Amino acid sequence: MKVLPTKYDPKNIEDRIYKKWLPYLSVEKHKGTKNFIALMAPPNVTGSLHMGHSLQNTLLDVLIRYKRMNDYKIIWIPGLDHAGIATQNVVEKELKKEGLTRFDLGREKFIKRVWEWKEKYGNIILEQFKKLGISPDWSRTRFTMDKEYVKWVERAFIEYYKKGWVYRDYRAINFCPRCKTSLSDLEIEYIEKEGKIYYIKYPIKDSDEYLTVATTRPETMLGDVALAVNPNDQRYTKYIGRIAILPILNRELLIITDIKVDPKFGTGVVKVTPAHSIVDYEIGVRHNLEMIKVIDEDAKIVNVPEFENMDYLTAREKILSILKQKGLLEKEEDIKHNVPICYRCQTELQVIPSKEWFLKMTELAKIAKDAVKTRKVYIIPNRFKKIYFDWLKNIRDWCISRKIWWGQVLPVWYCKNCEDSYVVSTKKPNKRCKYCKKNQWYRTEEVFDTWFSSALWPFAILYTKKEKDWYPADIVFSARDIINLWIARMIYSGIFFMKKPPFKFVYIHPTVLTKEGKRMSKSLGTGIDPLDLIEKYGADALRFGLIWQTTNLQDLRFDETNVENGMKFANKIYNAIRFYLIRYPEMKKREGFSSEDKKIIRAFNSTLKYVSKNIENFQFSNALKRLYKFFWNHFCDVYIESCKGDTKNNPEVLRMIVINSLKLLHPFMPFITEYLWEEIGNRNLLLHEKWPQQI
RNA sequence: GGGCGGGUAGCUCAGUGGUAGAGCGUCUCGCUUACAACGAGAAGGUCAGAGGUUCGAUUCCUCUCCCGCCCACCA
Numbered sequence: 001m002k003v004l005p006t007k008y009d010p011k012n013i014e015d016r017i018y019k020k021w022l023p024y025l026s027v028e029k030h031k032g033t034k035n036f037i038a039l040m041a042p043p044n045v046t047g048s049l050h051m052g053h054s055l056q057n058t059l060l061d062v063l064i065r066y067k068r069m070n071d072y073k074i075i076w077i078p079g080l081d082h083a084g085i086a087t088q089n090v091v092e093k094e095l096k097k098e099g100l101t102r103f104d105l106g107r108e109k110f111i112k113r114v115w116e117w118k119e120k121y122g123n124i125i126l127e128q129f130k131k132l133g134i135s136p137d138w139s140r141t142r143f144t145m146d147k148e149y150v151k152w153v154e155r156a157f158i159e160y161y162k163k164g165w166v167y168r169d170y171r172a173i174n175f176c177p178r179c180k181t182s183l184s185d186l187e188i189e190y191i192e193k194e195g196k197i198y199y200i201k202y203p204i205k206d207s208d209e210y211l212t213v214a215t216t217r218p219e220t221m222l223g224d225v226a227l228a229v230n231p232n233d234q235r236y237t238k239y240i241g242r243i244a245i246l247p248i249l250n251r252e253l254l255i256i257t258d259i260k261v262d263p264k265f266g267t268g269v270v271k272v273t274p275a276h277s278i279v280d281y282e283i284g285v286r287h288n289l290e291m292i293k294v295i296d297e298d299a300k301i302v303n304v305p306e307f308e309n310m311d312y313l314t315a316r317e318k319i320l321s322i323l324k325q326k327g328l329l330e331k332e333e334d335i336k337h338n339v340p341i342c343y344r345c346q347t348e349l350q351v352i353p354s355k356e357w358f359l360k361m362t363e364l365a366k367i368a369k370d371a372v373k374t375r376k377v378y379i380i381p382n383r384f385k386k387i388y389f390d391w392l393k394n395i396r397d398w399c400i401s402r403k404i405w406w407g408q409v410l411p412v413w414y415c416k417n418c419e420d421s422y423v424v425s426t427k428k429p430n431k432r433c434k435y436c437k438k439n440q441w442y443r444t445e446e447v448f449d450t451w452f453s454s455a456l457w458p459f460a461i462l463y464t465k466k467e468k469d470w471y472p473a474d475i476v477f478s479a480r481d482i483i484n485l486w487i488a489r490m491i492y493s494g495i496f497f498m499k500k501p502p503f504k505f506v507y508i509h510p511t512v513l514t515k516e517g518k519r520m521s522k523s524l525g526t527g528i529d530p531l532d533l534i535e536k537y538g539a540d541a542l543r544f545g546l547i548w549q550t551t552n553l554q555d556l557r558f559d560e561t562n563v564e565n566g567m568k569f570a571n572k573i574y575n576a577i578r579f580y581l582i583r584y585p586e587m588k589k590r591e592g593f594s595s596e597d598k599k600i601i602r603a604f605n606s607t608l609k610y611v612s613k614n615i616e617n618f619q620f621s622n623a624l625k626r627l628y629k630f631f632w633n634h635f636c637d638v639y640i641e642s643c644k645g646d647t648k649n650n651p652e653v654l655r656m657i658v659i660n661s662l663k664l665l666h667p668f669m670p671f672i673t674e675y676l677w678e679e680i681g682n683r684n685l686l687l688h689e690k691w692p693q694q695i
Numbered sequence: 696g697g698g699c700g701g702g703u704a705g706c707u708c709a710g711u712g713g714u715a716g717a718g719c720g721u722c723u724c725g726c727u728u729a730c731a732a733c734g735a736g737a738a739g740g741u742c743a744g745a746g747g748u749u750c751g752a753u754u755c756c757u758c759u760c761c762c763g764c765c766c767a768c769c770a
Contacts, residue, residue, distance in 0.1 A: 006730065190768080197769085215770060228770090262696095262769070270770050277770065338768065383699065390698075390766060480765085515707075517763065548718080549707070554700050554764060559707045561719050568732045579729035625709085625717075640729075 004581070004679070008574035010538030014671045018130055021674070021687055026139045030688055032073030038064060039458055039476040039503060040076060040136060041486070042144065044083035045118050046090045049128035051512040051520055051558060052479055054530040058543045059509055059550060059620055060477045061134040065667035066615045068135075069691040075470055077461050078129070079142035080122055084450035085179050085344045088406040091117050107405050107445065114406050128531060133539045133670045135687070142461045144453045145408065152460040153453045154411040154426050156497065161424045165360040166400075168422070172274060172281035172291070173354050173399050174340065177299040178347035181403040182356050184449055185396055186485050188349060190338035197337075199267065199330040200323060202227060205243040205252065211236070212330050214266025216337055218323070219316040221246065222304045223294040224253055226272040228283060231257035233268050247328045248319065249304070258283045275353045293353050312350070357401035357410065357446065365392040368492040371501045377491055379506045380618060381552050384483060391484040400449045407447030416440040455489035458502030473503040480508045480554065507618050510556040517557055533563050540669035541566030547668055550621045569628060570672045573665065576636050577676045580658045583643060587651035594648040600639040600657055603630055605694045611664055612691070624668050631661055660692040
């Protein structure tokens with residue numbers, strides 16, 4: 001008999017076991033009688049494994065392995081997201097080291113460069129997923145820029161266009177001056193900053209009176225076209241309909257009313273700048289006001305001669321000094337306010353008018369709301385529904401075009417001669433432009449919002465030529481910060497194109513924070529690298545630690561002690577099996593059961609029931625804790641102890657408990673259980689074993 | 696400004712209308728032939744604060760205070 005060392009060392013074992021599984025992970029290799037279909041959130045190609053990925057995929061893998069052992073054929077397709085802006089930024093940073101910008105390379109060469117980068121680094125994260133021990137079908141790995149996938153993206157756009165829900169418009173949008181692209185409402189973050197609010201006097205025409213406007217962005221006054229007050233604000237009733245004079249430029253501004261004006265903020269008088277504020281744009285639409293663009297894509301002033309090409313902050317200073325000179329700056333106050341920044345590069349955003357493509361949200365939002373309301377889709381825990389509904393309730397149309405280079409190109413062709421003439425098509429149109437009558441078209445360079453393609457993920461990967469019956473999935477696991485960015489959009493896209501919601505259950509797992517409750521972040525130095533933990537304690541231990549700590553709360557304060565504990569537990573399992581290997585052959589065969597036998601069988605049965613129920617209900621931590629207690633306390637501390645010396649225990653009970661414990665533990669700690677499964681003499685894979693029945 | 700989650704042992708967290716639980720940590724004792732990454736045992740909490748409902752509240756209700764998150768964006 002081979003004698004195992006007394007300490008379990010996961011190092012070499014885990015890689016070897018994973019290689020052993022690898023050929024058996026594809027859908028075809030397991031003959032389950034029912035399908036269980038899960039969606040992996042495709043990680044960004046820029047990413048490397050972080051604790052959030054680890055938690056999400058570990059939990060899903062627990063469920064997957066459990067289902068696989070319960071006679072389900074598992075369809076779990078891994079993939080990568082091209083992550084438009086994020087990836088483009090990473091490659092731009094690479095270029096910067098060479099002293100280059102993407103504009104030096106030009107579009108074509110730059111995109112080639114991103115592909116090279118993707119080929120080289122894109123798969124790293126998937127390799128890291130393997131270290132974690134998750135078990136998707138790697139033979140079907142997908143990428144959101146695969147040819148097939150791009151076809152889906154184009155088709156979706158065209159379908160929406162035919163429906164009349166996709167349109168092009170010139171309007172005020174959020175723009176990142178560094179990434180040089182438009183952004184959707186969900187791609188904006190806010191940081192609180194110390195700033196100043198300036199009170200500026202706007203003289204009333206043909207009088208000595210004036211109205212004072214409070215603003216944090218005086219430079220945008222160059223684009224003012226009106227002043228607005230709340231219709232119910234008694235203080236200003238007498239000014240409504242009169243004309244104010246815009247200082248410096250002396251433009252005449254009509255004084256109007258709008259319900260969006262908050263009488264309690266500032267002076268209750270608002271300068272209306274439809275070109276450079278989303279709210280003002282909407283006021284502008286209601287009152288049919290002109291948009292005067294005075295800030296451009298570089299955050300510089302345009303269309304105003306004396307400020308031409310001046311940075312917006314320099315222009316602000318100049319404007320303030322002129323106002324001071326003229327006695328029109330009433331006062332300035334310190335203020336803490338939220339400044340919008342780009343979610344990918346943290347640059348302060350500008351609102352500028354731009355021609356962009358929009359997806360009308362009215363109907364789609366309704367579709368998404370109904371799906372959850374009528375329980376076609378369940379969001380778990382239930383309270384996260386609110387985030388979903390609140391967003392859908394106040395939704396604006398979705399700006400889906402981006403002015404970056406990395407992404408799927410819109411299937412849109414513009415006329416070379418006429419600015420607003422276009423054709424929506426995947427192929428170059430062969431027809432005359434209705435304005436210039438010429439047949440000269442060029443493909444746009446605009447690409448899709450990366451989330452537009454993510455929204456199609458479920459059917460783009462599940463509904464293929466070969467496998468038409470895989471859509472919809474049963475479940476998706478998600479972080480709570482992308483409930484709207486991703487989950488909501490998948491739901492309405494899926495229903496719109498496939499007539500069925502893309503999944504039945506959305507399980508929202510907690511966000512992994514540091515033990516101190518801080519966000520894990522590389523730049524703050526608060527991140528913990530899961531690969532370090534795997535190196536130190538083993539993947540099973542990391543999985544154990546993560547599952548152990550998972551609750552239904554919003555956050556999880558990660559405590560490494562639990563991973564260490566996982567390592568100890570792995571060692572405990574290992575040594576219990578050693579005991580079995582050494583003692584079982586020596587034990588006397590006997591009929592019937594001792595009282596200890598009966599006790600452990602009862603404990604096992606109730607554990608089995610509890611663990612199964614809790615996995616099904618997404619209570620992974622409860623399941624693991626119960627299993628831990630069963631194995632360590634009931635089995636090791638009591639039952640195994642009772643097997644020593646002159647025991648009356650039936651060795652077959654010991655054997656049964658060993659075998660079935662490995663099975664129950666397998667979804668949680670797959671490596672060590674598979675390894676020990678082989679050590680106790682099995683030739684087949686534990687991966688494909690059946691989940692135990694009551695003994 | 697609106698909403699959500701949390702405040703229980705030193706730490707991370709369970710939990711219940713009826714004299715508080717786990718893991719880790721701490722302390723004591725044991726290197727007992729699977730495991731010292733172990734075993735046996737112990738200490739440790741006015742369950743954030745105030746009020747209410749109740750025979751009885753950590754658990755239900757109201758308010759307050761702290762911590763975290765989300766949404767709106769302040770012109």
